[in-house]
Amino acid sequence: MRDLSEQEQFWQGDFGDQYVERNQGHALVSANVALFAKALGRAHALKSVLELGTNTGNNLLALSQLLPTCEFNGVEINAKAHAQAQSLNIGDIWQGSLFDFPRERRYDLTLTKGVLIHLAPELLSKAYDQLYHLSSRYVLIAEYYNPAPVEVSYRGNSGKLFKRDFAGEMLDRFADLHLLDYGFGYHRDPQFPVDDITWFLLEKRP
Incomplete structure (x- = not known):
């Protein structure tokens, strides 16, 4: 079994638990429904x-409202978040690092x-490989x-938030x-505000 990186341990631990507490609520799911529909x-x-x-x-819950007959699967490293996601009973949620799935x-x-915004730059190539090789047709990146x-300071922490052209x-x-x-989701959207997310839908073609 490999040793987890510092970032993986960061999200697996107390900070990841705090993130869970901050990201709750029906309004968040509704905004995600609107974003994913586009x-x-x-x-x-x-x-x-x-x-x-x-x-x-939250994302899979929103997607399940748009795609009620679809099969949903997830990967989550934080135990508290994993337990909540699994309790929704909308799909199979695998607990562990996305790099080990x-x-x-x-x-x-x-x-x-x-998610990609919170990965150290040296880990991105492995994340890209997972997204690509696990997909049979489409890849959606919303970051x-x-x-x-x-690099941007994230709640007083350095090396935990990055912006780039993923x-x-x-x-x-x-x-x-x-x-x-x-497309782009804007935090001042009067109906479905999201956190200034830019999304890209990619497709594999022969």
Whole structure:
């Protein structure tokens, strides 16, 4: 069994527990429903979804309202968040690091939302590989965008929040990935505010 990185331990521990407490509520799920409805508008015939970094399951809960016949799967490293997500009974939530999730099968859609921003730059290539190889067709990335990599202080912690062009890096890394759609969620949206998320829907093509 490998040793977890410092960042993985950070999210597995007390700070990850605190994150769970901050990210609750029906308004958050409703905003996610609106965001995913736009982000997946050009995706077709989704029958299986895998989210890397599920936390308490808010994203999968929103997706289940949009795709009621879909099979949902998640990966979550924090035990408290995993327990909450599993208790929703909307899918199978695997407890552990996204880097250790086995590539035993592929899913119609793999996604991250607010996860890649919290990974150290040296870990991103492994995360990109997981998103790509676990997907049979679509990859959805919903993160903080910046044209050049930049680090931002996160609740008084350094080395825990980064902005960059995650989608562009994946497009450069995998020749058969193509940009299908993209958009932005704004924190001042009068109806469905989200945390200034930029989303990119990528598709594998022969």
